[in-house]
Each structure stands twice: as structure tokens, then as C-alpha cells.
Amino acid sequence: MANDVTFTRPEYDAAKSRWRLVRDVCKGSETIKAAGELYLPRPNAHDLSDENKERYKGYKARAVFFNATGRTKHSLVGAVFRTWPTLTLPGALDYVSRDIDGQGVSIYQQSQSVIGHLLEVGRHGLLVDYAAVEAGTVSRADEIAGRARSSVSSYPAEAIRNWKTRRVGGQHLLSLVVLRETVDVDTEDGFGSEQVTQYRVLRLDAAGIYTQEIWQQGKSATELVTPPFAPLNGSGLPWTVIPFQFLGSENNDTSIDDSPLYDMAEVNIGHYRNSADYEDAAFLMGQPQVFMAGLDEQWVKLLEEKGIYFGSRAILPLPANGSAGILQAQANTMIKEAMDAKEEQLVALGARLIERGSAVKTATQADSDSAAEHSVLSLVVNNVSEGYTQCLAWMVEFTGATGEAEYKLNQDFTQISLDANIMAGLFNAVQGGRLPVTDFWQYLRDRGVINPEKDDDQIRDELQTDATGLNLDDETGVKADGRQSSDP
Template identity: 25%
Template sequence: MAFDPTTKHPLYLAFAPFWRLMRDAFDGEDAVKARGEIYLPMKSGQAAIIDPIARQKAYDAYRMRAEFPELVAPTVRGAVGTILDQPSTIELPSALEPLREKATRDGLTLEGLHRRIAIELMTVGRYGVLPGVAQDGTPYLAGYVAESIINWDETDGRTDFLVLDETGLVRNRETGAWDTVDVFLECFIQDGAYTARRWTQTQNGWVADEEIVAQDRKRRALDSMPFVFIGANDLTAAPDDVPLYGLAKLAVRVYRIDADYSFALHMTSEPTPVAIGFDDPKDAVENGRAPTTLGSSKLWLLPPGGDAKYLEFSGPGLEAQSKAIQDALSRAVVFGAQILSDSQRTAESGEAIRLRLGNQTSTLKTIALNSAAGLERALKNLAVWMGANPDEVKVTPVTDFFDHALSAQDITALVAGWQAGAYSWRTMFDRFQRGELIPADRTADDELGQIDQENIERDTSADEVAALTPRAA
């Protein structure tokens, strides 16, 4: 049987629905509503409508009134902003220095690629990086989202087979039109060498390009696949759990409840007038004897013994739906969407904040470490390809996300403790440095030297002032 480049790994098929939900939840209301009944099932009353056009119009109105809460995208952006608020320290050999300004073929800087990796890990928990060398010898890194890494295999824990979906739009240079071209990159180890070929869908079926064996600067074949799997928890090939999947599910839950709530409001928010006493209501309406309009200029004539009143919904059911929405939004806060909370916490000590946010920041720390480790491994693989020393590559993320700035009261208390002999000056210096009062790159000896210099300058100024001060006769 012929090789089929579109075959997907069983784990890919298992995780694809999770990734789809996260993408749609991240993209927001328009993307979710475009999925129709996948996220918002049709009500039984709508499904019972026989006319398909009327049935669809009823569902469209039901869906249009609903609001999908924007929870996932702000949480992802906020988390990545926290992770990369201070950029990672990246050390590179000279051969890879150009990557700092242009790491990918689409122009991302190395820092920009790191941010993209972090966003993907927070969104779907998976990303891939394939190092490469252009024909002119320029190194680059190619990134692949989770949905593009469709098939893989390993032998003794080492990846030796991989298929990447590179399908995309290609402009027809003659007509200017854009067409979708199905392309898949197959990577594999053959005879101990890293080999790759591209498969393209044509009118005659799948056609493979010539196999290419990757070689380093000394024209030696690479003996391992340079592709790096980056997950939310580790750097293995198996997909990881999606960090914010629970938040996306809560968002869909709120969307469904809000659809019913908005539908009920639409159906019951306005009082309905009722006229009573007509023997044949249909005949009375057709012959203009029954009232059909409201207003001070419209006279209602009722038959003997007739009556008129309003039917109005009292609302207990709506209150329950509203409460359910608020409860779901409150649960969303637990998953990291603090931006939804409208309550201010009382003053907390730094240690109390650390304890309260410990579990939350553990996820951020894991993402920070894995994104940096994956980028570092990809750069090391590229260094080997370029004939550089991979040991010169190092990516060190910042994993302390707390604000350690000292207050005036903290500073006074620290100085008082030092003056009382409770701890040494160097201990106090370390605490000041961690509290961002003293620059992080300044040593204790440097600080003492500056203090001595200021004392000398202060004493000199005092002597000059004394010399210039007139003395009494």
C-alpha cells in the first residue's frame, strides 16, 4: 500500500478536539458561534419546527443573542506577559548570533519566537521547533503548532519518524489568486542519517520530492533528528495536558447558559396585552373588532362582560439562570482569570501572597522552564548542524514572578534589625538587593566602595565649607 502522508498519530486524534476547543475559545465569540451546534445545541422547541428555513432562523436568533465570555485569550496573554515580563538570558556561539534579530523565516526575533512558544504552550500545551540551514548557509528555526505535528514515531526513546503539515496558501503568479496547496514534510532516519522529503498533493495524487540528507559544515550527515517537541510539562513527543482546558469548558458552559437566559429575557421581558370576551377571536381580529394595537390614540372596544389585562413574567427562573452564570464566572477565577474578579482583596503580606498564588504560579513556572528548555535544545541542535559548540548555548528564564519591592516600613525595619545586631550588613544588603532597592548586578564590595567614596566626598565638602566660613574675632 502506498505511503499516505496525511495519516495521523492516535494521540493526535485523541487531543485534536481539545486543541480545537482552545483555539476557538481563544479566538473568541465569532469563532465559537461559527461552529454552530458544536458548542450551542439547538433547543428542543427549535428542533421541532418542521420548516427547515424557519428552524434555522429561530436557531440563528437564539445564537445571536447569546454572549460568549472572553476568558481564555486574556488569561493566556496575561500569563505569558507574566512569564516573559523579564526576557530570558540567551547565550549563543558566534555562528548563531544572527538569530537574535531574525530567528525564523517569517522574521521573528529569537525573543519573539520564545514568546510564540509560550503562547502556544499556554493555549494548547504543545509546540515544535525544527532547526534548518538555508541554501546560502543561513541558520533558522521553523516553528510548528500542535495541529501541524500530525504523526511521529520513536525507537529507544529517540524520534526517528515525523510528519509535519505545511499546507498553506500559495499565490498564483499568473492570476494573482491564492490557492490552498497541501504539502507535508516527512522526516526520518535512514541508514543512520537525518533525511527529509516533501509530499505535495497534485491532480495525480501525492508526489514526493527528492530525498535530502542533512549535512553539517564538514559535509557529515546528521545522525539524529533535530526536531524538538515542546510540551507544557516536558520535551517528549507525547502531547501534554492543556493547561487552560478547564477554563475553556467553563466559558462554553457560560455561553450555553447565557443563550437560554437571553432567550428567556427576549420572550418574557415585555408584557403581553390580552383582550377577553370575544366569542370568535379570529373573526373579531379579521373584521377589526378586536384591538390589535396599543397607544393613547387607539380606542379598545370590548364586548359586554369583556376584560383586558397584561400577562407578565415574574422572573424566578431568570434569577436562577443569572446566578448560574455568576457561579460559573466565579469558578473561572480559580483557573487564573483574575481579571474577572471585581472585588479587592485586603492588604496581604508578601508571604501570604506567595502562599495564595503558589499553585497558580507553579503552572507559569513550568511553562517558563519548558519553553526555555525547548528553545535551548533546538538551538543546541542547530549549533551542531552549523559546526559550533552546543555547550555555548544557554537559555535561562526568569522564574520569580513576584514583586519583591520593599516598602518604606520594610526598609526601616531592616535597618533597625541590623543596627540592633540581629544580622550582618551583608545579610541586609542581600535583602535590599532582592527587594529591588539595589541593582541586581552590583556586588556587596561595589556597594561598600561607593559608600566609602561618598563618605570621602562628604568629608571633603564639610572641610571646604569650614574653611570658607568666617571666624568670629
């Protein structure tokens, strides 16, 4: 087709199944079981009878999905935000700490979500734009009144359907990005709403000018609803780059990176399938089976009429030479051993919440054990920090503001604690002139005692302000500071 805005790149199509697997596993048991045979094959799949369908329902219902992958993701995100990020902004962008996307989501909340996405699929995108502005026409008065603000919109990997680059001078620049969006449209009665799919096309035209256009998917075709327009920067000039930032688990280029949690998700599904077999076997074979031998037809009819009762107070009549007993299946640990082996694999892949070691580890041992996970997480965190810093620079250009803009996430993922003896020693060193007070403040910033966004001058000013205090005289005529009062 000449204008197929719905086109997707081959590498996008190849990655979709991997992305869905990790996404579904992280969502948990309800999503996995709702997918049915996609993750849990039906026993005797060739048997299409109603009886086999009912058996599969029970087989799936008894299976236990233990979401080690999702718990690991949340644990890693929590480790990043154990220490609060550092945000440096010019005054015109103060609102970013409270609302970065125009919908009340702060940069801290948005970046938490972005890190989770990168851990799941290894890919994400951020678009810097003016929120709810048509044709890119924004006046300075609109900015001051808050009617228009530069914003950062977050796009999951599945929404970034097409992209291209071209060489301009000595660098490769984005020349095309197609983003799939879903918008709510009110129904005619004004009460309900329906979701409509649209495609936002970011393009660098032949003249090197950045434009946007919007296509909307209708019942019969996808049509252009917003013709191309050129957003303007704070100086009223068109952009010569597309302000869209790719984020990845390995680097921030346009290529699709590997999912850090994909291997865990695969093992997690294998564990789920083993659990289904294990629980099904326990259900079928765990119940005792009664047998009787030596009964003729008359005895069989008699027992059917009278019923059979078991227990220490019940009498079970049998004919001469008759016998009764209970069949009990022998323990079969093969499936359980397979589950245990997969749990060990999950631990090796980074599922720290599955099993805690019985021995107390030293800090050095803990750092060594988690080095592999931390190296992957550190790379993700560094990419997110760099990506948001670039987006903030674009926001500065959009608003025409001046000043430094930076966002830096914590990369020390070990458990942070305060040691009273160390604190006392450092404080004494400061008082004795052997340690600069600014280094002591940095130590407290790293442990969350001091707001990491406060610089040394702010801390010094606050301490000087708080140090004035009350200067009351005591009953003996001696002032609170120890000097003799001149009053009678």
C-alpha cells in the first residue's frame, strides 16, 4: 500500500512473542491461566471430547503459578529507588517533579515505570512535546498561564511500530518514528466511551524539519486526521531533530535489546507446567483406592444395596475366602525434583525472593553474589538517567528556559544502613577538622538522611537559619550561652 502507516518492522514482529511472554509472566497467575493452552498445553490434545475439556479445566485450576519473575522485577525497581534520585532543573521546569506528562505523573513515578518496562522487554521510548497543543502554535502567554507545558510522554515497546534513521552530516538522526496510541472517544449519548486506535507519525522531512501528523483507524480504513505540522521551540523556530528518545537495556539506540528477565520468564513457565503435572498427579493418585477380592455376583449386589462403610467402628462383611484392602500409589518425586531444579535455576538467574540462604552473609559476600544482577540493572539505570537528561534538555529548548537540567538515578543497590559508631566517628572528625563537613553531608545524602537535591549552599543556609534559636536567661542571671547577664 502507498500509505500503510500500520506497517511494522520485521525485528518488531520477531520480538513481539518474547515481549508478550515476559509481560504475561510479570502480570501473574490470572493472566497466565487466562492464556490457557498458550502456556499450559492440554493433555491428550487430540481428544476433543467434552470430558477431556472438563479435565483440562481442573488440570489448569489446580496448577500453581509462583511469580518469581514479577517479584524480582519489583525488587530490582525498589533497589534503584532505595535512594532518591537527584533532579536538577531550571525554575521554568519546576513542575516536572510533580507532573511530567501533563496527567499528574511525576518524573519519579514515570521513571519507576520505565525501569520496570526495560527489565521486562529491554526497550522503551520517551517523546518530548507540548501537551494537547494543535499545530504546534504556542504563545509565551500560554506557557506562563500553564495552558501549555512541555511534557514527556512514555511509550512501551509495543507502541513503537516503525522507525528509520538517515545520515545527516557526520551523525545518524531519526528520520521517522510511528507510534501507536489508544484514545478514548465519547459516545453520542455522552455517558459511555469507546477506544480508538491512532498513529502518531514523527518525521524529519526532506528539508530537515521535524513534523507530526496523526492517522486514525476507522472501520474500513486508516485515515489522516491531523495533517503534518511543525512544532516550534522556545525561540519560535522549527526543530531539526525528532525529540524522541529510545531507551534500551544495553544502549539507547534504535536497535531492539534483549529482555533482562526473559530467561527467568521461560524457566518460570516451565515451573508452572511442572506444577500442573504435580498437582494433577497428587489429585488423582493421592486418594486411596479400595479393592475387594473373592466376591461373587450375589455379594456384589448385596453390598450395592446396603452400601459400604469404612472406619474403625464400621463392620465390613465379606464372604468366605473374600478379602479387602486399599491401594495407595507409591511416592514419585520426579516431578517435584524437576520443580526444585527450576527453582534453583531461578535463584541463579536473580530471583532473590524465592529462597533466602540460611547462613548470614557478609557485605562483601552479598556484593559478590549480586554482581551479575547489579551489572545488568546498573546498565539499565544508567541508560534511563541519560535518556531523561536528554529529554530535560529538549524541554528546556521547548520552553526557551536557561539553566542546567539533569536527572540521575541511584546506582548503589546494596542495602543502605546507618551505623551509630560510624556516624559518631565522622561527626567527631568534622569537629576535629579532619573531615570536610561537605563530605559528611554527602554521606548523609547517600543514606537518605539529607534530601539529595539539596546542594551544600542550601544546607549551609538552613543550618544558619535554624541556629538562631531562643536566648533565654536562667534564674541565676546567667544567659543560656554561658555569659553573665548584665541585668540586675
